[in-house]
Amino acid sequence: MLFQIPDVLTASELNQIRAELATAEFVDGKTTAGWYAKQVKHNQQLPSGTGQPLAAMVRAALNRHPLFQVGVRPKQLHSLRFSRYSVGMSYGTHADNAMMGGYRSDVSFTLFLNAPTDYAGGELVVEGADDEQSYKLPEGHAIIYPSSTLHRVNEVTQGQRLVVVGWVQSLVRDPAQRELLFDIDTVRRSIFAQQGKTAEFDLLSKSVSNLLRRWAE
Numbered sequence: 001m002l003f004q005i006p007d008v009l010t011a012s013e014l015n016q017i018r019a020e021l022a023t024a025e026f027v028d029g030k031t032t033a034g035w036y037a038k039q040v041k042h043n044q045q046l047p048s049g050t051g052q053p054l055a056a057m058v059r060a061a062l063n064r065h066p067l068f069q070v071g072v073r074p075k076q077l078h079s080l081r082f083s084r085y086s087v088g089m090s091y092g093t094h095a096d097n098a099m100m101g102g103y104r105s106d107v108s109f110t111l112f113l114n115a116p117t118d119y120a121g122g123e124l125v126v127e128g129a130d131d132e133q134s135y136k137l138p139e140g141h142a143i144i145y146p147s148s149t150l151h152r153v154n155e156v157t158q159g160q161r162l163v164v165v166g167w168v169q170s171l172v173r174d175p176a177q178r179e180l181l182f183d184i185d186t187v188r189r190s191i192f193a194q195q196g197k198t199a200e201f202d203l204l205s206k207s208v209s210n211l212l213r214r215w216a217e
C-alpha cells in the first residue's frame with residue numbers, strides 16, 4: 001500500500017532541521033548502496049552515525065502520527081538517512097535491500113524537507129505493474145511505499161532537494177495484509193467518531209485484533 005502522510009513535521013522542526021543540514025558535512029551516497037544500486041545512486045547523505053538529534057526528531061514525529069501507526073504497523077524504524085540532491089543528481093531504478101543491519105525492510109518512506117518550488121525535477125517515481133506514480137510533496141509531508149517496489153528519483157535540474165528517507169520492519173510483512181488491517185481499522189475509527197462504541201465497532205475491533213494476532217510477527 002502506498003499512501004501519503006501530511007504534516008509529519010511542523011514548520012519550526014523543518015526550519016531547525018534545514019538549519020542544521022545547511023552546515024553539515026555530506027558524503028557520497030554510494031557508501032551505503034547495495035552493489036547494483038551503487039551504479040545508479042548519485043546523491044549525497046549525512047555519514048552513518050551522525051545527525052542523531054535530527055533523527056530523533058523525525059522518529060518522534062512519525063511515532064506520534066496515527067496514520068503511521070495504522071498504515072505501517074511499525075515494529076522497528078531501523079534506518080534513517082538525510083539525503084541531498086543538487087543539480088545533476090538522481091537515483092536510478094532500484095528496489096531497497098531486504099535486510100539492513102539485521103532488520104527486514106518492509107516499508108520505505110521519503111519525508112520531504114524543502115518546498116517543491118525550491119527545485120526542478122527530483123520526483124520520486126514508484127513503479128507499479130504497468131504504470132508509475134510520481135511524487136513531489138510539500139515540505140513536511142511523507143510518502144510511504146512498500147520496500148519491495150522498483151522506484152527512482154528523477155534528476156534534479158535546478159535547486160536542491162532535501163529529504164530524509166527511512167525503512168521500517170513492520171509487524172505485518174505482507175503489504176496486502178497491512179492494507180486489509182488499515183481499511184478495517186479506518187472504518188472502525190470512523191464509526192467510533194460518528195456513533196461511539198456501537199456493536200459494529202466492537203465486531204470490527206475484534207476483527208482487527210484477531211487478524212493482528214494471526215499475522216503479527
Ligand SMILES: O=C(O)CCC(=O)C(=O)O
Pocket residue numbers: 083091096110124151152153163165
Ligand atoms: O530520495 C528518495 O525519495 C528515495 C531514495 C531512495 O530510493 C533510497 O534511498 O533508497
Ligand SMILES: [Fe+2]
Pocket residue numbers: 094095096108151
Ligand atoms: Fe530506495
